[in-house]
Amino acid sequence: MSQPESAVQESTKIVKCPYCDKDTTITRPRDYAPVYAYCGLCGKKFIVERLANRIDIMTIEDAPSCSDPDRRAIEMGGSDEQ
């Protein structure tokens, strides 16, 4: 059995940028963990979170900490007492 090199298909999706409100293309997250995406027009970073049957787009400012990849990583990995 030979597997094609490009078995992983990048599925992209057009979404509305939460900052400039223009259509921009993102790469669909492969799982339900939120990821960052960059608007191709204004260059701003925003959050893309895949839900059961839709994609949620939010600004960094609006995202709850559980939907922010960075803060999420800190909360999940930070077991050290400060």
Ligand SMILES: [Zn+2]
């Ligand atoms: Zn934008």
